[in-house]
Amino acid sequence: MALIEVKNLTKIYSNEGVETPALRGVSFAIQQGEFVAVMGPSGSGKSTLLHILGFLDTHTGGEYRFDGKAMADYSGDEVARLRNKKMGFVFQAFNLLPKTSVLENVRLPLLYSDVPEREWEERARKAAESVGLSHRMHHESAQLSGGEKQRVAIARALVTDPQVIFADEPTGNLDSKSGQAVMEIIQRLSEEEGRTVILITHETYTADHAERIIMMHDGLIASDRQVDHRHKATDAFVK
Numbered sequence: 001m002a003l004i005e006v007k008n009l010t011k012i013y014s015n016e017g018v019e020t021p022a023l024r025g026v027s028f029a030i031q032q033g034e035f036v037a038v039m040g041p042s043g044s045g046k047s048t049l050l051h052i053l054g055f056l057d058t059h060t061g062g063e064y065r066f067d068g069k070a071m072a073d074y075s076g077d078e079v080a081r082l083r084n085k086k087m088g089f090v091f092q093a094f095n096l097l098p099k100t101s102v103l104e105n106v107r108l109p110l111l112y113s114d115v116p117e118r119e120w121e122e123r124a125r126k127a128a129e130s131v132g133l134s135h136r137m138h139h140e141s142a143q144l145s146g147g148e149k150q151r152v153a154i155a156r157a158l159v160t161d162p163q164v165i166f167a168d169e170p171t172g173n174l175d176s177k178s179g180q181a182v183m184e185i186i187q188r189l190s191e192e193e194g195r196t197v198i199l200i201t202h203e204t205y206t207a208d209h210a211e212r213i214i215m216m217h218d219g220l221i222a223s224d225r226q227v228d229h230r231h232k233a234t235d236a237f238v239k
Helices: 046-053 076-085 102-112 117-130 146-158 176-191
Strands: 004-015 018-030 035-039 061-066 087-091 164-168 196-201 212-217 220-226
Touching: 004 046, 018 046, 018 061, 018 220, 035 046, 035 176, 046 061, 046 164, 046 196, 076 087, 076 102, 087 146, 102 117, 102 146, 117 146, 146 164, 146 176, 164 176, 176 196
Parallel strands: 035 196, 035 212, 087 164, 164 196
Antiparallel strands: 004 018, 004 061, 212 220
């Protein structure tokens, strides 16, 4: 059974009587542990798709099933638990608290989890260490470079041990060197930890870290292919 399955998914935005279709009938499945990049130009529907897959938005038509259960069958409480426990999110804008330490930023999702409070510090520390931030634990996020901020965001996404990482243009605000380091961390989450990764990007060099690329255009899937010459991850971290 696929972890994620969408069939003929549609999304229409309505504003003052004007309807704008964002998704026009999208179908695919993603298995547990797959690393899939969704590419396409601005307005192609890729971010709308990610928001639906992450239960941050709802679809207009078609069907979305996560872990065998239709989106419509999840209650509000179940959705909240799902997003907190099984899903981690990494966004282009980092979304960190600027006057708060790395450790405190990473720990934030645990406040809303069922993880015992006595485990929060150790979990946050291990997540920060896993992305190479041992030396920055007590620095405020405002003191960090862009690459380091995104690594904090990844650690925060990992701290609840989610099944799926949703990454929306995670290198969009980074220089190429920092972006490369961030992508190698994300790639290792798939290769070494078996996490499912769904990456939204418009950059080919970023998508080449994935094992599969879904190309979107005008709300439709233009192509769905395996990556022939996938980037090989290293263990390098940059500041």
